[in-house]
Structure formats: structure tokens, C-alpha cells
Amino acid sequence: MLRVLGRRLATGAVTLLLVSALVFGLIHLAPGAPPGAADEGIRSLGAEATAELRALYHLDRPLHERYVLWLSDLSRGDLGRSFHDRRPVADKIAERVGTTLLVNGLSLALMALLAVPLGALAALRPGSWSDRIGGCASFALYALPVFWAAILLQMLFAARLDWLPLAGVRSQGWELLPPAARVADRAAHLVLPVACLSYGGIAYLSRFVRAVLVEGGLAESRRAARARGRSESGVVLFHGFRLAGVPLLTLAGFLLPALVSGSVIVETIFALPGLGRLFVEAAFQRDVPVLMALTLLTGTATLVGTAAADLTYAIVDPRVRRGKA
């Protein structure tokens, strides 16, 4: 068990290193180099000033040297400073990671809470009318583009009905409110973004759960239980978990990076100061240090997620434990 873990960690570290080198190279290979030559504003400073600035940002060094520099800073826990505003990258991420974690965490939780019962319900009577209608609804939801749904939800619940706030993470004057009202205000701001982020996942996951359960013969087990006069719900629960548990855990492992990567569209429409927006802004600004840090973050989350999924596999499924995991 420990050896499995150790090996995962070692390969994970190597993968991260490779990913970071690749991304570093790709950013610099992409046309429109980081600040300097292409930046109209910097050009207006004149040739001498431009050269001085490029030196300040180490842009005068060859690519591999810059990468090594970045790595050595990283090994000291220093993510560097943003090219765009010279603020420490760690600060920029720290002030935004909370929003993204909260919104994405809530939507993941909502997905899990709704998708499993919905999928199980559909799997009990595969091919029935309720299953078909549920299926159609899932596909429709899954196909619904987020940017459109977000705007419609805003128009209905915020602009027309005035039940929920339009955008942002809190109201103005929030700090003057009593604690309970503050929490309520934050919660109200989260409703629409979380709904937008989760409906597609709920639709997808419920179909996934249904497929796993139908294939595993949940309906048959239930029929058998009924024939034997045993508790139906107990069988459904037991078989449901046994069948869908492992695939769902794997999926959860893959969903972990989504927790930190943030959603550009939802964060932009609802004016949420999250990591998705930061990433896009950084990409447009060719803000290499911020891009590298965010890549590292998502990469780590991906590796941790898949490793965690593998380990839970090993715990849940004895074949994996003994075999060649």
C-alpha cells in the first residue's frame, strides 16, 4: 500500500515537472511574446528603457535559463511577481482561490447530492416513460450553453423578479450587516452561479449513474429481492452503492481539478473574483508567472485527484490491491 503511494508521488512529481517545462516553453513559443517587444505601451518608452525593462523581467535571458530561474524560485516557495501589476503571484491567487473553491465545491456537492438519487430512480425502471422523460431532460440540460442559461437566470431572478442579486459575491455595505445577514447575503449571491455550474454536471452524472446501475442489474436485484420478500430499499441502497461507488469515486477524482481551475464564463458573467477570470486575464496579458502558478495548481490537483481515486480503488476493490496497480 505504502509502496503504491510512494510510486504515485514520485511519478506525480516528475509529471508536474514535465508539465511545467512544457507550459513554460509553450507560453514563450506562442506568438506575442511577454511584455517587451509587442507591448505598444512599452515601445513608447523608447529602446533604452525597453532594454532595461526586459532585463528587469529577465526577458533578456535565454528561455532555459529563465525556466531554471523560475524553478529555483519555486523551490524556495516563491511563485514570483505578476508581469502585469508586479504583485506577488501567491497574493493574487490567495485572494481569489476562496471564491472559486466555494462556488465549485458547492456545485460539486450539489451534483453528487442530486445526480445519484436521480440516476438510481431512472435505473429502477429502465425504458419506462419516466426514465425516457428524465433522459430527454438530462440531454437538454447537458446541451444548454452556460453563457445563455446564466443570462436568462439573471434576467428572470435578478432583473425581473428581484429575488436574487445580479452579480458579485456580496452587496455593498456588507460589512455593516449583522453576522447572520452577512451569511445570508453571501449565500444569496451564490445561488445563481452554483446553479449554472452544476446543472450540466447533474444531467451528465445522473445519466452516468443510471447507465452503471442498469448495466449492473439494479432492477433485477430489486425484482429478486421482492421475490424473496426482502426489503427493496435496502437492496437498492446496497447494490446501488456497490455498483456505482467505484466509478463515481474515479469520476470524483477527475473532478477535483475543476475545483481549483474555475469557470471563466460563470465568473465573468456573475462578476466573481475567482481563478478562472484570473487565468484568462493572465493569458491575455501574457502574464507568465501567473499562468505558470495556475498551471501548477491545476496540474497538482489533477495528479492528487487521480492518485486519490486510484488509492480508494485499492481500498474498495481487493483485486486492485493485490494486482498490479
Next chain:
Amino acid sequence: MGTRRRRRQERARGPRVPSRTARPALVAALGLLALAASSCGAPDRPGRSREVRELLTHEPASFSLVGKSDYHTERLAALVTEGLVQFDPDLTLVPRVAESWEVSDDHRAVTFHLRDGVRWHDGKPVTAADVAFTVAQVRDPAVESRTWLPLFRDVAEVEVLDERTVRARYTVATPDFLEAWRVPLLPRHLAESGAELLTGGFQRKPVGCGPFRFLRHVPGEEIVLEANADYWDGRPRLDRLVLRLLPDQRTALRALVAGDLDLMVASWDLWREALDADRERRLASFVYYRTSVWIIRWNQAPESPLFRDPSVRRAMMLALDRERYVERMLGGLGRVAATTYHPDLPWTDRELAPLPYDPAAAERLLDEAGWRRPRPGAPREREGRPFRFTLLTAASTQQIVDHTAAWLQQSWAEIGVETTIEKLDWSVFFERLHAGRYEAAMSGLSTTPSPDQYELYHSTMREAGVNSMAFADPEVDALLERGRESFDPSERRAIYHRLQRRLLELQPVGCLMHFATVVLHDRRLRGVEASPIDYWRTTRGPRLWSWSEED
């Protein structure tokens, strides 16, 4: 919806208490607050807070007032601090922190006398040493003062003569020297120097001598400023100014309609919706034209022979029905441009009409240049080579840019010229532009109130300036040089009028149109005045905004 909206609008002006949740209790609390405010609140606006919430689409890159300067940092700096001089709405530079100044006979030195009683937000007086310190910071490349550094290029030294007198000496005499002294002043006793200015404590809590004090910045959410009661030119009429960050324009428009925002500039793609929103009873709008113009750069370098002939460039412009495009596609919110000179500036020759729409003349000019149609209706060619080129555009979030490019392509197809549109990411676009790796490129061009467009048109500015089209004309060069040496306004006007005629004739860049800036605001907000350099940049900026009682 009616009652709900009214309720919300009343709330919108009240203390900003969130309301969507725990509604009954909050409504009650709001009632109490309103009562309290009306009994003891501001005399001219009982029950309403004197606060304006304005849209900000991007966070300023730096809060250091001069560092990393761009549109958004300038926006903040114009509120928090002030320069020695500033433009009034007629674009005349008038004294601000400087009370007066004298220019030496040879125009190579200027002495500023600072106004008595101008204080930093911490109470210390603004001194000549602060002015010298500010110039030193702006001239340090590590501060990355894109807007201001180039304007101080000809300054040889800045001397502090006494507490309130400062003298600048120039290496060359220029008639437009005063514009640089709009530079936002920094307090020497608080601000760091050099690269530290971008990272140190000052930029976390910038201090200036302007009409508003910096209160706080919540990253990704808002910047809050409050009135500076000690402002030398009178306390602002507002108590607070909140710059709200809403990255999505449509969300911002909905916030404005709902009363969660008081003022915004609508992007081009929102024009139609914005003007519809104007029909909402509580909104008002106005339109102005900034000193910017949409142009097509024609590459005239020897390695790109297509557009070296002025008559070909002229033919390309004659093929465009710009009046109709402005009317049909821009809803009238554009002005057809004659040259890169803004039509409302004193230096502009207003008698100069833009090139007309005359496709027959365009075809004739192309025929004469040797670009003929092998058969009627077929694409043009010369010596077996088809007239085919690529137009670069920068990828924008604004659809209007794509529409404009498509319209150009179609208009040119009608005179037998084949255009490919290549849409590039901003930074790639500028990289290609500056390297001269293009045949034609469309982009917006911002100009200043100064008539000096030397960097755009002078033949020596191919590398250093923005003349990436490698345009070279001896007469234009001579006029640009004379314009920089003339200190007599009427003589200067004559020089620039002649220059504009020459530019219209040679078409070094194709000037399409000036796009309007549409401002939407709560109709009770008074004092928002437009000018070709924006509604916030002149001496009559947000400090004179106020709320009116009538609805």
C-alpha cells in the same frame, strides 16, 4: 414589476444595505435608516446618500498613480491626485496645482509657481520637491509609466528653486511642452522610488492631493473613494465614489437598469441595447467622440509593393460607403473621418471633407494604376498577379470589429479586389504591426489634443514611432518639423491645416470613422460633462457631479 422596481430604486439611493435576503427585517431596518437619514442627513438630499457607483471593466494595473500607466490607472489617478495643469472642457490647459508659470524667451525653460494651500491627503503641503520627485519617478523605466515617460523625453533637468517654485529645462523647445505637466503628482514623503513604487506600501494605499481620498480596494470587486473635504478647489459634491468591477458589459447594463449602478460607458456591441435601456424612466444617456479614430495602415515598405501608390490607397477608400455603414450598422453612432485629426479640435481644418463614396472613381484609379479586370466582373490583376491582400485585425470581444472587417472585404470585392481577413490576438497583432509584417492592418488609434502627429507620419519614425507603414513624404516631414518649431498659434494652425490637406491627398493611412462613446447614467445624476478626452479627465470631472432631487 413596477412596484418592485420602484422599491429597488428608492433603495438604490439609500444606504447600501443588501436586501435580497431576510427581506422583511431589512426593509424595516431600511425604513428606520431612511427616517434617520432624512432627519439628520445631508441638507440637499434628504434620505439619500451622496454616492455614485460607476462601472469599471478592468482593475488598474497599478495603484501607484503613475506606474504601469494605462487608461484605468489614469482614471484612478485623476480622482486621487492632480497635476500642475489640466485640460478644461475646451481642451485648453489651465492652472491647477500650479498657479502660474513663465516660459523663457528661447522656450527652453519653464518656471512653475505652485498654488498656496494645496495639501496632500495627510495634511502636508504640496511642494516643488514633490514635483521634481514625480518627474524622476516617471522617467525611471522601472516605473513603467507608459503614458507619461515619453512626454518628459525632452526634459533635461528639473530644479527646485524654493518651496513652491520649480523650473524645468528642455533640450529642445517644443510648443506642446505643457501637456506633460498634467502628470499626477506623488507625495515624496510617502511614495517609494523606482521599482519599489510598484510593489511597496504606497500603492496599497495611494495618497494624493486630488478631490477624492482612496479608501479601500477589494480586489475583483470595487475601489472606494471618499470626498476630500480639504480639496483646494472646494469639496466634491459627492460623499463617495465607488468604482465597481463588473467584467461583463451585459451584467453591468442589467445592474444599471436595476439601480445597482449609476454610470457606465456602454461598449459598442451594447449600443443598441443601451439606447433601448435609455427608455427606462430612470436612465439618461449621452454620446461623445473621443480623440481616437479607426484606421487602416497601408504598408508602403519596398517589400510590400501593393499600397505604395497613393492613388491605389485613395481608390481603396473611395470604394467605401462609410456614410451608409455608419447609418445602417452603427445606428448613426459614428462620424466619417477625413484624417486622423479629431473634428472638434482647434487645430483641425473643418472645411476638409472626407473622401466621398465614389466606386466609379475608385475603379478608374485602379485601371490607371495598371490593375485591370481581365473581363468585366472578374478580380483585378496586373502583369498576371491578382490584386489580393490580407487585412490584419485584432481579435476583440466587440463584434463590431468583425462586422467592420467583413464590410471592408465586401466593399473591396465590388471593385475587384480580393481581401483575406486575418484575425489575431492583441499582442500578436501589435507584434506584427510593429515589425511591419503586414499588408494592411485595421485598428483604433488614440490621439491627443496636441496637433503633433510626428510619430505617426514622420519618415524617421518607422522603427521608434508608430509609422510602421513606412510612409515617407518630404512635404509631410517638413510640415511636421515646422509644426514642432512654431510657437505662433495662427502660424501653427496654418501648418497643420496644410498637413491635413496633404494627408487627405496621400492617404498614408485610411481613416474610417470615429466611433461614439455612449455613456448611460441615472437621470438624477448631474454634472457629467463629455469632452474629446473623456468625461472624467477634464477640470470638470467627478468632483462636480451631484444628485438632483427631481426624478
